[in-house]
Amino acid sequence: MRQLEGQRVLVVDDDPTVTEVVAGYLGRAGFVVDRAADGRGALARAATHPPDLVVLDLMLPGLDGLTICRELRRSGPVPVVMLTARGDEEDRILGLEVGADDYVTKPFSPRELVLRVASVLRRTARSGTSDIAEPALRGGGITLDPAARTVRQAGGELRLTLREFDLLAHFLRHPGQAFTREELMERVWGWDFGDLSTVTVHVRRLRHKVEADPARPRLITTVWGVGYRFDGTPGHGEARDA
Secondary structure, three states, rough: OHHHHHOOOEOOOOOOHHHHHHHHHHHOOOOOOEEEEEEEHHHHHHHOOOEEEEEEEEEOOOOOOOHHHHHHHHHHOOEEEEEEEEOOOHHHHHHHHHHHHHHEOOOOOOOHHHHHHHHHHHHHHHHHHOOOOOOOEOOOOOOEEOOOOEEEEOOOOOOHHHHHHHHHHHHHOOOOEEEEEHHHHHHHOOOOOOOOOOHHHHHHHHHHOOOOOOOOOOOEEEEEOOOOEEOOOOOOOOOOOO
């Protein structure tokens, strides 16, 4: 955790007990913790003290967690770990679809939450530094610049979340190679555990942004019984990963 000490985490939950416990565990792990009890307070706090990550309860008074997540994303790709009630699969999927990077179901272990927060922040840091010298990746009419963190298609720039960008970059580095959802979770998310629907949701979201017809995908195709494959045929001068 030492390399993450001092990073700012905004905890948003209307239950003061949950907020107190989560803030305590995050504080002892070395994070600087801000708190908000509702959506409007969260947006105001984020504007005043921009967080490195947000722990966000889905069910909030006034503006709900989904709305807050969308609003936070307008200001930049801040990572979000969503808190959801156990069994609310539809809400959890919605959270991932609006750009949450991870989720934890209530009741949860505070130690597990701290580990999830650390995992997301490490992944974010690697995304921002490890690809600086990497050339642009191209395939299927898409140009992805790892250093600038930009994606263009048909002359226009695509707005991708942190995880959508990393997922597309992985596909572009390995054109024509099929990956299971477990492999994608490990290589893109850096997790060796977790709900595989996370991968499914992000593939679906990415298809809606890069496919001409998401219902009949031609770039990110499903390999039945295996997982997914990027079928954009690299042309002249397009980068491949060895």
